[in-house]
Amino acid sequence: MSPAQNDDRLRIRAAVADDAPELARLVGIAGGGVYEFLLDGLMPGMTAVEILVPGLAGRSGSLSYRQSGVAELDGRVVGIAHGYPTDWIRMEDYSGLPPDRVAHMGEFSETLDWGSYFLSALAVDPDLRRRGIAGQLLGWFYERARTGGFDRVTLHVWADNEPARHLYAGEGFEEIGRAAIPWHPRLPHQGGSILMRRYL
Numbered sequence: 365m366s367p368a369q370n371d372d373r374l375r376i377r378a379a380v381a382d383d384a385p386e387l388a389r390l391v392g393i394a395g396g397g398v399y400e401f402l403l404d405g406l407m408p409g410m411t412a413v414e415i416l417v418p419g420l421a422g423r424s425g426s427l428s429y430r431q432s433g434v435a436e437l438d439g440r441v442v443g444i445a446h447g448y449p450t451d452w453i454r455m456e457d458y459s460g461l462p463p464d465r466v467a468h469m470g471e472f473s474e475t476l477d478w479g480s481y482f483l484s485a486l487a488v489d490p491d492l493r494r495r496g497i498a499g500q501l502l503g504w505f506y507e508r509a510r511t512g513g514f515d516r517v518t519l520h521v522w523a524d525n526e527p528a529r530h531l532y533a534g535e536g537f538e539e540i541g542r543a544a545i546p547w548h549p550r551l552p553h554q555g556g557s558i559l560m561r562r563y564l
Protein backbone atom coordinates (compact mmCIF):
# COMPACT_ATOMS: atom_id res chain seq x y z
CA MET A 365 0.00 0.00 0.00
CA SER A 366 1.41 3.43 -0.94
CA PRO A 367 1.73 6.11 1.76
CA ALA A 368 -1.15 8.13 0.26
CA GLN A 369 -3.55 5.19 0.44
CA ASN A 370 -2.56 4.83 4.05
CA ASP A 371 -2.97 8.53 4.90
CA ASP A 372 -6.44 9.34 6.18
CA ARG A 373 -5.66 13.06 6.07
CA LEU A 374 -5.72 12.83 2.27
CA ARG A 375 -9.04 13.19 0.49
CA ILE A 376 -9.83 13.04 -3.24
CA ARG A 377 -12.91 15.10 -4.07
CA ALA A 378 -14.61 16.97 -6.89
CA ALA A 379 -13.38 20.57 -7.11
CA VAL A 380 -15.53 23.59 -6.21
CA ALA A 381 -15.43 27.10 -7.64
CA ASP A 382 -13.50 28.46 -4.65
CA ASP A 383 -10.64 26.12 -5.53
CA ALA A 384 -10.01 28.05 -8.77
CA PRO A 385 -6.76 29.83 -7.73
CA GLU A 386 -5.25 26.53 -6.53
CA LEU A 387 -6.51 24.73 -9.63
CA ALA A 388 -4.87 27.37 -11.82
CA ARG A 389 -1.58 26.98 -10.00
CA LEU A 390 -1.64 23.21 -10.46
CA VAL A 391 -2.87 23.33 -14.09
CA GLY A 392 0.09 25.63 -14.71
CA ILE A 393 2.48 23.06 -13.22
CA ALA A 394 0.89 20.27 -15.28
CA GLY A 395 1.31 22.16 -18.55
CA GLY A 396 5.09 22.19 -18.45
CA GLY A 397 5.19 25.75 -19.82
CA VAL A 398 2.44 25.54 -22.41
CA TYR A 399 0.07 27.99 -20.68
CA GLU A 400 2.87 30.55 -20.29
CA PHE A 401 3.75 29.97 -23.96
CA LEU A 402 0.15 30.62 -25.06
CA LEU A 403 -0.91 33.31 -22.59
CA ASP A 404 2.07 35.34 -21.34
CA GLY A 405 1.71 39.03 -22.13
CA LEU A 406 -1.90 38.79 -23.32
CA MET A 407 -3.31 40.65 -20.32
CA PRO A 408 -0.98 43.35 -19.02
CA GLY A 409 0.13 42.75 -15.45
CA MET A 410 -1.31 39.22 -15.31
CA THR A 411 0.57 35.94 -15.30
CA ALA A 412 -0.63 32.98 -17.35
CA VAL A 413 -1.82 31.29 -14.15
CA GLU A 414 -3.85 34.36 -13.16
CA ILE A 415 -5.44 34.44 -16.62
CA LEU A 416 -6.64 30.84 -16.09
CA VAL A 417 -8.49 31.59 -12.83
CA PRO A 418 -11.80 32.99 -14.18
CA GLY A 419 -12.21 30.09 -16.61
CA LEU A 420 -11.59 27.59 -13.82
CA ALA A 421 -14.05 29.37 -11.54
CA GLY A 422 -16.74 29.21 -14.23
CA ARG A 423 -19.45 26.56 -14.45
CA SER A 424 -19.19 25.67 -18.14
CA GLY A 425 -16.57 24.84 -20.72
CA SER A 426 -13.61 22.49 -20.69
CA LEU A 427 -11.63 24.64 -18.23
CA SER A 428 -14.37 24.76 -15.56
CA TYR A 429 -13.67 23.52 -12.03
CA ARG A 430 -16.47 21.05 -12.72
CA GLN A 431 -13.97 19.06 -14.80
CA SER A 432 -11.47 18.82 -11.93
CA GLY A 433 -10.81 16.44 -9.09
CA VAL A 434 -8.47 17.53 -6.32
CA ALA A 435 -6.33 15.90 -3.67
CA GLU A 436 -6.76 17.70 -0.37
CA LEU A 437 -4.35 17.19 2.53
CA ASP A 438 -5.29 18.77 5.86
CA GLY A 439 -7.62 21.14 4.00
CA ARG A 440 -4.95 22.22 1.49
CA VAL A 441 -5.31 21.44 -2.22
CA VAL A 442 -2.13 19.59 -3.20
CA GLY A 443 -3.01 17.87 -6.47
CA ILE A 444 -5.31 18.00 -9.47
CA ALA A 445 -6.69 15.76 -12.19
CA HIS A 446 -8.59 17.72 -14.82
CA GLY A 447 -10.22 16.44 -17.99
CA TYR A 448 -13.25 16.13 -20.26
CA PRO A 449 -14.43 14.33 -23.40
CA THR A 450 -11.80 14.69 -26.13
CA ASP A 451 -14.53 15.70 -28.58
CA TRP A 452 -15.01 18.98 -26.70
CA ILE A 453 -11.65 20.06 -28.15
CA ARG A 454 -13.33 20.29 -31.58
CA MET A 455 -15.37 23.21 -30.22
CA GLU A 456 -12.47 25.13 -28.65
CA ASP A 457 -12.16 28.71 -29.84
CA TYR A 458 -8.52 29.80 -30.07
CA SER A 459 -9.30 33.03 -31.96
CA GLY A 460 -8.35 35.21 -28.98
CA LEU A 461 -4.81 33.80 -28.89
CA PRO A 462 -1.84 34.94 -31.00
CA PRO A 463 -2.05 32.92 -34.28
CA ASP A 464 1.68 32.11 -34.32
CA ARG A 465 1.45 30.52 -30.86
CA VAL A 466 -1.64 28.52 -31.84
CA ALA A 467 0.07 27.40 -35.06
CA HIS A 468 3.12 26.26 -33.07
CA MET A 469 0.88 23.92 -31.07
CA GLY A 470 -1.08 22.84 -34.18
CA GLU A 471 -0.09 19.17 -34.16
CA PHE A 472 -1.42 18.83 -30.63
CA SER A 473 -5.05 19.26 -31.73
CA GLU A 474 -4.50 16.93 -34.68
CA THR A 475 -3.05 14.14 -32.52
CA LEU A 476 -6.06 13.08 -30.47
CA ASP A 477 -8.21 9.98 -30.02
CA TRP A 478 -11.74 11.22 -30.70
CA GLY A 479 -14.32 9.49 -28.55
CA SER A 480 -11.97 9.05 -25.58
CA TYR A 481 -11.99 10.88 -22.24
CA PHE A 482 -9.06 13.29 -22.14
CA LEU A 483 -6.86 13.96 -19.10
CA SER A 484 -5.75 17.53 -19.76
CA ALA A 485 -3.91 18.19 -16.49
CA LEU A 486 -2.40 16.10 -13.70
CA ALA A 487 -0.10 17.58 -11.06
CA VAL A 488 0.96 17.12 -7.45
CA ASP A 489 2.79 19.69 -5.31
CA PRO A 490 6.56 19.10 -5.45
CA ASP A 491 6.93 18.51 -1.70
CA LEU A 492 4.32 15.72 -1.75
CA ARG A 493 5.40 13.64 -4.70
CA ARG A 494 6.15 9.88 -4.65
CA ARG A 495 3.44 9.20 -2.07
CA GLY A 496 0.90 7.77 -4.51
CA ILE A 497 -1.22 10.93 -4.76
CA ALA A 498 -1.18 11.01 -8.58
CA GLY A 499 -2.16 7.35 -8.57
CA GLN A 500 -5.19 8.15 -6.41
CA LEU A 501 -6.15 11.12 -8.59
CA LEU A 502 -5.97 8.87 -11.65
CA GLY A 503 -8.23 6.35 -9.93
CA TRP A 504 -10.79 9.12 -9.36
CA PHE A 505 -10.43 10.20 -12.99
CA TYR A 506 -10.93 6.67 -14.41
CA GLU A 507 -14.10 6.31 -12.36
CA ARG A 508 -15.40 9.61 -13.63
CA ALA A 509 -14.70 8.57 -17.24
CA ARG A 510 -16.43 5.20 -16.69
CA THR A 511 -19.44 6.91 -15.12
CA GLY A 512 -19.64 9.12 -18.20
CA GLY A 513 -19.85 6.03 -20.40
CA PHE A 514 -16.28 6.15 -21.76
CA ASP A 515 -14.19 3.02 -22.34
CA ARG A 516 -10.78 4.71 -22.47
CA VAL A 517 -8.72 7.64 -21.20
CA THR A 518 -6.11 9.46 -23.27
CA LEU A 519 -3.58 12.18 -22.49
CA HIS A 520 -0.64 14.11 -23.88
CA VAL A 521 2.73 14.01 -22.10
CA TRP A 522 5.90 15.85 -23.12
CA ALA A 523 8.35 13.26 -24.41
CA ASP A 524 11.03 14.63 -22.06
CA ASN A 525 8.83 14.36 -18.94
CA GLU A 526 10.40 11.22 -17.44
CA PRO A 527 8.49 11.19 -14.10
CA ALA A 528 5.10 11.40 -15.81
CA ARG A 529 6.05 8.83 -18.44
CA HIS A 530 7.06 6.38 -15.68
CA LEU A 531 3.78 7.00 -13.93
CA TYR A 532 1.66 6.45 -17.05
CA ALA A 533 3.60 3.36 -18.14
CA GLY A 534 3.01 1.87 -14.69
CA GLU A 535 -0.69 2.66 -15.01
CA GLY A 536 -0.87 0.74 -18.28
CA PHE A 537 -1.00 3.64 -20.76
CA GLU A 538 0.41 2.96 -24.23
CA GLU A 539 1.79 5.38 -26.78
CA ILE A 540 -0.56 5.76 -29.75
CA GLY A 541 0.74 8.92 -31.42
CA ARG A 542 3.21 11.76 -31.28
CA ALA A 543 2.68 15.47 -31.96
CA ALA A 544 5.85 16.99 -33.42
CA ILE A 545 5.72 20.24 -31.45
CA PRO A 546 9.01 21.93 -32.37
CA TRP A 547 11.49 23.07 -29.74
CA HIS A 548 11.01 26.76 -28.97
CA PRO A 549 12.98 28.99 -26.58
CA ARG A 550 9.74 29.72 -24.71
CA LEU A 551 8.66 26.06 -24.80
CA PRO A 552 11.93 24.14 -24.62
CA HIS A 553 10.79 20.51 -24.83
CA GLN A 554 12.64 17.86 -26.79
CA GLY A 555 10.85 15.16 -28.75
CA GLY A 556 7.37 16.67 -28.96
CA SER A 557 4.31 15.45 -27.13
CA ILE A 558 3.18 11.83 -26.87
CA LEU A 559 -0.47 10.76 -27.04
CA MET A 560 -1.13 7.87 -24.66
CA ARG A 561 -4.18 5.69 -24.11
CA ARG A 562 -5.44 3.36 -21.42
CA TYR A 563 -8.59 1.26 -21.73
CA LEU A 564 -10.76 1.24 -18.63
Ligand SMILES: CC(C)(COP(=O)(O)OP(=O)(O)OC[C@H]1O[C@@H](n2cnc3c(N)ncnc32)[C@H](O)[C@@H]1OP(=O)(O)O)[C@@H](O)C(=O)NCCC(=O)NCCS
Pocket residue numbers: 393394395396485486487488489492493494495496497498499500519520521522525526527528530531532534
Ligand atom coordinates in the same frame (compact mmCIF):
# COMPACT_ATOMS: atom_id res chain seq x y z
C1 LIG B 1 3.97 13.25 -12.62
C2 LIG B 1 3.39 13.56 -11.22
C3 LIG B 1 1.93 14.01 -11.37
C4 LIG B 1 3.47 12.30 -10.37
O1 LIG B 1 2.84 12.57 -9.11
P1 LIG B 1 3.15 11.69 -7.80
O2 LIG B 1 2.06 11.92 -6.83
O3 LIG B 1 4.54 11.95 -7.36
O4 LIG B 1 3.07 10.22 -8.41
P2 LIG B 1 2.85 8.89 -7.55
O5 LIG B 1 3.48 9.03 -6.21
O6 LIG B 1 1.41 8.50 -7.63
O7 LIG B 1 3.74 7.88 -8.42
C5 LIG B 1 3.26 6.62 -8.83
C6 LIG B 1 4.36 5.94 -9.63
O8 LIG B 1 4.72 6.73 -10.78
C7 LIG B 1 6.14 6.60 -11.02
N1 LIG B 1 6.82 7.87 -10.79
C8 LIG B 1 6.28 9.01 -10.27
N2 LIG B 1 7.22 9.98 -10.20
C9 LIG B 1 8.36 9.44 -10.67
C10 LIG B 1 9.69 9.92 -10.85
N3 LIG B 1 10.03 11.19 -10.51
N4 LIG B 1 10.63 9.09 -11.37
C11 LIG B 1 10.33 7.83 -11.72
N5 LIG B 1 9.07 7.29 -11.55
C12 LIG B 1 8.11 8.09 -11.05
C13 LIG B 1 6.63 5.56 -10.02
O9 LIG B 1 6.48 4.30 -10.61
C14 LIG B 1 5.65 5.77 -8.86
O10 LIG B 1 5.57 4.66 -8.04
P3 LIG B 1 6.66 4.50 -6.83
O11 LIG B 1 6.78 5.82 -6.15
O12 LIG B 1 6.03 3.43 -5.98
O13 LIG B 1 7.93 4.08 -7.50
C15 LIG B 1 4.24 14.66 -10.51
O14 LIG B 1 5.61 14.33 -10.62
C16 LIG B 1 4.02 16.05 -11.05
O15 LIG B 1 3.13 16.78 -10.64
N6 LIG B 1 4.87 16.47 -12.02
C17 LIG B 1 4.78 17.79 -12.61
C18 LIG B 1 3.54 17.91 -13.49
C19 LIG B 1 3.50 16.86 -14.57
O16 LIG B 1 4.51 16.55 -15.18
N7 LIG B 1 2.28 16.35 -14.80
C20 LIG B 1 2.03 15.39 -15.85
C21 LIG B 1 1.68 16.12 -17.09
S1 LIG B 1 1.34 15.00 -18.43
